[in-house]
Amino acid sequence: MRKVVLGLGISLDGYIARPDGSVDFLFMPKDYSMAPFFATIDTAIMGRKTLEDGLKMTGGKFDNYGIKCYVMSRSEPTGEREGYEITNQTPEALIGELRKRPGKNIWMMGGGELAREFLKADLIDAMELGVVPTLLGKGIPLFPSGFPQREFTLLENKSYSRGLITLKYERARKKAKAKS
Numbered sequence: 001m002r003k004v005v006l007g008l009g010i011s012l013d014g015y016i017a018r019p020d021g022s023v024d025f026l027f028m029p030k031d032y033s034m035a036p037f038f039a040t041i042d043t044a045i046m047g048r049k050t051l052e053d054g055l056k057m058t059g060g061k062f063d064n065y066g067i068k069c070y071v072m073s074r075s076e077p078t079g080e081r082e083g084y085e086i087t088n089q090t091p092e093a094l095i096g097e098l099r100k101r102p103g104k105n106i107w108m109m110g111g112g113e114l115a116r117e118f119l120k121a122d123l124i125d126a127m128e129l130g131v132v133p134t135l136l137g138k139g140i141p142l143f144p145s146g147f148p149q150r151e152f153t154l155l156e157n158k159s160y161s162r163g164l165i166t167l168k169y170e171r172a173r174k175k176a177k178a179k180s
Helices: 048-057 091-100 112-120
Strands: 004-011 015-017 041-047 068-072 085-087 105-110 126-132 152-159 165-171
Touching: 004 112, 041 048, 041 112, 048 068, 068 091, 091 112, 105 112
Parallel strands: 004 105, 004 126, 041 068, 041 105, 068 085
Antiparallel strands: 004 015, 126 165, 152 165
């Protein structure tokens, strides 16, 4: 089954962006590569605000890097755009539809409000977080309050230059007991 992987860079105090949406504090050291992660996905999902912040940073250009991108929005008209598709489906409906199709894992790339909705619906199967050694003090949190407790198992942690740490977790779900 295709997994939904929440993958983001965060500050040491858990923020994905500054209050204005900028991510200038994030960095990628030379000894770290996202290529192994990108090899495992073929679909990305983000919220409208994340898209808007990304477009501001790139001067309005959207590069989907060859993967299918969905933007979840309650306010924008649905449909195909240049490089992405806007949908107003619920997280459960979109993921249910995507899991029926063959493919690689699905990258839930942000933002925090959308991550909360995916956690509420228990759709996050794994997390891959890059933690930079910066305390922002305020900003857009990766995990805004309002979702039930979820348990995860640490699969891997690695340290890189400049203090970057990557953490890989898998959702710890109770196995259904087999009927006798």
